[in-house]
Amino acid sequence: MLFCNDLKMIVMIQFYKVLFFALLLCGISVNLKAQGLKINEIMSSNTFVVFDEDGDTPDWLEIINTGNTAINLSDYYISESKRTLLKWQLPIFNLPPGKTFMVYASGKDRLQIPLQWYTIIDVNQPWKYFLPNSEPSATWKSYSFAETGWLTGSTGIGFGDNDDNTVIPTGTISVFMRRKFTVTNLNELKSLWFHIDYDDGFVAFLNGTEICRAGLGTPGSPVAYNLSAASHEAKMFNGGSPDGFDISDFIPLLKENENVLAIQVHNAGTGSSDLTAIPFLTAGYENQAATTAPVSNFLQMPVLYPHSNFKLSSAGETLSITFKNGTVADSISYGIIPANYSFGRKLANPATWGYFSKPTPGSLNETEMFTDIVKSELQFSIAEMFLKNTRQLLFSGGVAGEEIRFTLNGNEPTMASTLYRGPITISKNTVVRARIFKPGAIPGKITTRTYLFDAPPTLPVISVSTDSLNLWDTQYGIYVLGDSYDTQNPNYGANFWEEWEKPASIEMTGIAGERVFALNCGIRIFGGWSRARPQKSLAVFFRNEYGDPVLENVQLFKSKPITSFKSIVLRNSGNDYDFTRFRDGFMTDLVKNMDTDIQAFEPVIMYLNGQYWGHINLREKINENYLASNHKVDADQVDILELESNIIEGSNSEYIDLLAFLKNNSLAPDVNYDFVAKQINIGNYIDYMLSEIYFNNRDWPGNNIKFWKPQTEDGKWRWIMFDTDFGFGLYNSNDFTLNTIQFALEPNGPAWPNPPWSTFVFRKLFENTRFKHAFINRFADMMNTTFAGASVVSKIDSIASIIQPEIQRHYNRWGAPSPVGWQNSVQTMRNFAMNRVPHVQSHINQQFIRAGIFEVTLSNFPAAAGTIKLNTIEIAGESWKGKYFENVPVTLTAKAVRGYKFSNWEVNGVTVLDETIVINLKKATTVKAVYQETFDNGNSVVINEINYNSAVENDAGDWVELYNWGRTDIDISGWILKDDDDTHQFVIPENAILKSKGFLVICRNSINFKAVHPFITNFTGNMDFGLASAGDVVRLFTNAGELVDSVAFKSELPWPVEPNGNGPTLELRHYSYNSLVAESWKTALENLGTPGRENSVTTGSDFVTSNSPEKQLRIYPNPFSTETKIKIENNRLGPMKIQIFSMDGRLVKSESVDGNEFVWQGDNQSGQKLLPGIYICKVQFDNQLLTGKVILGK
The missing domain is CATH 1.10.1070 (Phosphatidylinositol 3-kinase Catalytic Subunit; Chain A, Domain 5)
Incomplete structure (x- = not known):
């Protein structure tokens, strides 16, 4: 039933609705609240000022109600995009006049508001507990379970470490605990947290359902009463905090009346020295709850501000707050804000914006404000790190009104530091840190240079500099024990166990003295038990807040072509600290060519604030950025x-x-x-x-x-x-x-x-x-x-x-x-x-x-005619042996190289024709892959020589040489050269005919190439991409997209290393060799390589100096088994020199004869019979050189 007044109200509401939309149609904006809500403060680079509920340090912004009435925030949206003003809606919350409200700009998109927290279960409260010697009833964790016979004791419960109110027998393997509790106002309950200080593992249940566990197997799996847990040390007895678990998803398990929390806590073993259980349960209500339970003194509950669906750009952008009808209530455009500074309104004059070194998230901006930022950059007159004689250091940079202040001990320069007035004498190991200051402005970036007078280094050098308080202060220093810690190794609770990050600077120089980089960074102590060692590991982070968001354009590790790093590690070798100091680096380096994700490794020398800090290992840091760099993922x-x-x-x-x-x-x-x-x-x-x-x-x-x-x-x-x-x-x-x-x-x-x-x-x-x-x-x-x-x-x-x-x-x-x-x-x-x-x-x-292990002998015949893929490895050459297992079949596939095709297998003397065979070993087995030579010139172009890192003094730029070993000319117009990136392409120009036995050089910079090789004319360019000095891929495709040849070279063993920046190039030993195998390549014997002509290392070359050599040199029979004749087909007389080479370039036979014929019986210089395979015959006479292949059979 409706009363009269109700009907009047309905009519009035309908009237105002019509009026509202009529006004909109007339173009009039109705917004009674917009003038009251403003953006008050912004932080776009936060590393320690504010932590969210996940322990992260997100960007944040703060809004303020400048009006006279409360404002429902859900009527507004915030955005960092001018195109999408209604990007993220604020949560339902009435913001009183004059009050502020903070939003995390994290991208996590969470509509949550600050909660009222109450600890329902705290320390020192009574629990029922049971020490089992057999499996308890499966119902022990349910509310209705009868606790008859269970003991009563207040938490903590356990033994050892003097942190337990209820002490149980030493050696206890597990304790089962229950506590009943009451919750009210479930409709207002928005968050539930379980905390526990434990040693060593636990499983927790709420009203019979598992809610979390640690150290005891897979969630949901039963845990036997006598199962040992993974080792975990309690924290509270050393001044730490209990571990926290957000169990808000389990709120539906709760009942308005009584509930039960049940926990089974397990030791690492009966011989363990301690066991501890100190649980807490804390509820978060949207409004005031009907309870007086305060938050435990041992807990610090998160302030649950909402998270927007976007982040703030550290480079600057425009931030806006918009009423739901699209009217912009406020906006602010900001630029780069220094790390851990905020940008906000001045309290006394809200129209004035400035920078705050002491931000005030969630409260009014009452701290000192700066109105400018120093943007000038400092320059040091001495670039090198290692000095031999006393030098005078000069600074440059800065403009009128600015001044330079500096320190010589690693500390950060402040306004109290020495004012720069003239040259600084550097005569001993010194860390110079300088900064530009200006009244009323945020100081400029700290610039650091370390100068050392020690002996020239045997390894690359990394110097870390930071304020001495960051290292050695009892309260704040990360390198010291501090004032509350366990005296037993590894000193849990010590400062160096905290994840504190301190601002620092890091520099690197190579063995030759070249400065590799100098950047600002953050440092943390890194590792496990090795934190207690005198020389500690450091994790190094590059962030916007330090002025250097990334270390880039530097290849730190020879084994990986990665040149961009967000973080690195300086590792003290962990458990290998006292032994070889390279054990872990060696093992991961050993398997780097397998399908493994490893940390690259480089040994270096470290200095800390100018003091020699010994050998340490430079490593990649495993995190999401490591995965992005190594696997190209987001x-x-x-x-x-x-x-x-x-x-x-x-x-x-x-x-x-x-x-x-x-x-x-x-x-x-x-x-x-x-x-x-x-x-x-x-x-x-x-x-x-x-x-x-x-x-x-x-x-x-x-x-x-x-x-x-x-x-x-x-x-x-x-x-x-x-x-x-x-x-x-x-x-x-x-x-x-x-x-x-x-x-x-x-x-x-x-x-x-x-x-x-x-x-x-x-x-x-x-x-x-x-x-x-x-x-x-x-x-x-x-x-x-x-x-x-x-x-x-x-x-x-x-x-x-x-x-x-x-x-x-x-x-x-x-x-x-x-x-x-x-x-x-x-x-x-x-x-x-x-x-x-x-x-x-x-x-x-x-x-x-439980069967045999048999030797498998593999060979290719001829030796250089192909390779055998055995399971996952590729076997080249004429003889290889390995051991494999009976009843585990092995798979072999023959792969012919250019100029050959597969003929057949010989398996223990039996001929098999399939290219791929599977063998179940029952005895020692000999397998030969037999190939036949072909004369198909359609695929006779090879990548023959590579220059990927010129010497500084003769920088020809990167170049690649192609060679046509076939008997016919080939039109390679439109063929494409690529590296490992398909977007990097060089298309060979039109009318490019690569003649038989001819060369073509493709260079990155034709001017540089011509300057170093002025007499070479058979080249083209320019490639718009280069080749990495750590190794790269070079691929050649036809104009139809068919792969012709490819090389995946590296600058480390087993690949030749001299071509990496020393002058020589990387040369293919013979066109028939497998270009993917390191052994097929050698360092050029000539300093700048041999572009456009025969390789200096060519083995068994087809290159000859006489005309029509195939008509002059005859080798028959070929192949042969007992003897063959090597004959010059003319009527000349006089001496000739015959040399026989193996395919790896070794001279095996040399003879000088008179006449035009020599009989070779397949022996070496000592008369011993050589192994079957391909050999190269070179004949010299009358200033001519003829070459040919000869195949020695069985």
Whole structure:
């Protein structure tokens, strides 16, 4: 029923609606509130001023109600785009007059408002608890469970560390706990957090449903009462905070009346020295709740401001706030705002904007304001880092009204620092830091230069400089213990365990003294237990707030062509601190050409605030930016997990689903295995696992585990290799004998290092025969190549020789390792390398095969006519041996090179015609791939010579030489040269005829090329792309898009290294050689290479100086088995010299004869019969040189 007044009200409402829309049609804007809501403060580069509920430091903005009445924020939108003013709607919230409201500009898009927090369960409150010696009733975690016989005690509950109110017996493996509690006003409850200080693992349940766990297997799986947890140290007893878990998704489990929180807490083992459980439960209400429970003194709950769906640009943009009808209420255009400064309105004069060094998020702008920023840049007159004599340093830069102040001890310059008035004498190791100041303005960027008078370095040098308080202050310093810490190693609770980031500067110089870079940055202590070492690892971050958002245009690592870095690590070698100091870098470098994600590695010398800080290892830092650089993925669209499934970035939901599938399904059926293989990159996983197993890394797989996937439909999980220090005999010189395969498959291992969860995926995959065979064969491939003893020792010795000159000096600084101890540790690694493979072969056989291990002998005939792909590796040459396993079939595919085609196999003397064969070994097996020569010139153009990094003094620019080895000219007009990027293309111009035996050079800069090679005319250009000095790909395509030839070269062994910046070029040894194999290439014997003419290293060349040589030199029979005649087809008389070369360039036979004929019986200079294969015959006579191929058969 409606009363009269109600009817009048309805009529009036309808009237005003009509009036409102009529006014709109007349073009009149109705907005009674817009003038009251303003943008008040902005921060576009935040690193420590404000933390959100995720622990991140997002950009933020603050709005203020300048009107006289409350404003409903949901009527407004904010945007950083002029084109989309209604981009993000503010949440429903009534903002009172004169009050401010903050929004995180994080891009996370969360409509949340500040909550009222109440801790429902706090420390020192009574719990029911039970110490089981058998499995309790499955209903123990439900509300209705009868707690008869359970003990009562207040938290914390546990033993050891003196942090427990209720002490239980030492050696307890687990304790089960319950506490009932009441919640009210569930409709107002918006957030729920569970915190716990625990040692070592737990599973928590709310009204019988699991809500979170740590250190105890996969979520949802049952945990036996006597299961050991992964090791985890409690934090509160050392002044730390308990770990927090947002369980807001479980709010629907709560009831208006009583509820129960149940927790089972597990120790790392019965021999552990401590166990602790101190749980908390905290509720967040939108409005005041009917409770007086305060927030626990041990907790700091997040202020839940909303998150916009966009971020603020650190380069500047226009920010606006707009009423819902499209009327702009306020807008502000801002430029670059220095890091951790805000840009806002002056309180006394809101129309005036300026910069605040002390921002005031969520409150009025009452601190000091600056109206300008110093933009001038400083220049130092001395560029080099290492000096020999006293020098005078001059500064330049700045304009009228500005002044330069500086320090000489690494501290940041302030207004109290020394004023620059003239030259500064530099006569000893000194860190000079200078900055431009101006009254009323934010000071300019700090510029730092380190000057050293020490001996010339044996390694590249990195110098880090920071204010001494950032390192050594008891309260703030990151390098010290501080005033509250555990006295036992590794000193948990010490300052160096905090994730504090301090501003610093970092410089690098090469061995030759060239300055590589000098930037501002942030530094944190990095690593695990090695934080307690005197020399600590540092993580280095480049950010906008430090003035240098990225380290770019610098190739830090020879092994990777990456030239842009957001962060790096200076690593003290972790557990290898006292031993070789390159163990982890060596192991990851060993497998860099496998399908592994590794951290690149370069040993360097470090200085800290001008003091020698010893040898340290420069490494990539594993994070989302590492993935973006290494895999060309979006850094903001990746999932990165660690250990069981702990989130580092993104989400773990897909991985949890994968674990559930593995748990509930056998992988024996291929259909199930194929489903898993669509989610796991099997090739990467196999290489990752077999590498860790070969290393015998015993701090794994229950530790040092990280894996990731791109957030795409076809994204697959990949595993990242890091922190392998325990491998290669770190603590046991004989651990090359240990069975790490069995260790990695252990179903009931201890909490560390191989608990059940850590071996689960590996165990499940071995249910499938295809995976098992793929794993075993790939491992065999690697043991026959990459992990072969002599090859591994060579790599160990190569790295050791680089570091060895610095060991004595490092020992003098830090006391370890001694030079003798270091040599002994290196020898331990050599011994491991020489002995490991036979033991692993035996372990594989014991675990999976229990049958034979047989030798396989492979050969190509002729030797240079092709290669054999054996499983995953490619075999070139005339003889190769490796060991493989019975009942694990191996696959072989013959691949002919240019000028040849596959003929047949000879398998233990039996002819087989298929190009691909599968062999199930039952005995030692000999396999020969036989090829036939062809004369098809359609594909006779090869990439013959590459100049990818000229010497500075003779910079011809990058160039590539093509060679036509065929017998006919080829029109290569429109053919395309590319590197590894398909967008980088050089199209060969029209009318380009590459003659038989002819050359064409394609150069990047024809002017530079002509300046260095003035007599070369057969060249073209210009390429609009260059070749990377770390290595690159060169590909040649026809005008129809067909691949003609390709080379993927590197600037490190086994590829020739001299062509990288030293003058010589990279030359192909013979046109028939496989250009993808490093052994097919050599360093040019001539300093600037041989563009446009015969290569200086050509083996068995077809290049001749006489006319129509094929009519003059005759070799018959060819092929031959007993003897062949080498004859000049003319009537000349007189001496001639015959030389026979193998295909790798070795002279095997040399004879001088009178006459025009020589009989060769396939022997060497000593009369020994040579192996079958292709040989090159060179005949010199009458100032002429003739060459030809000769094939020695069986």
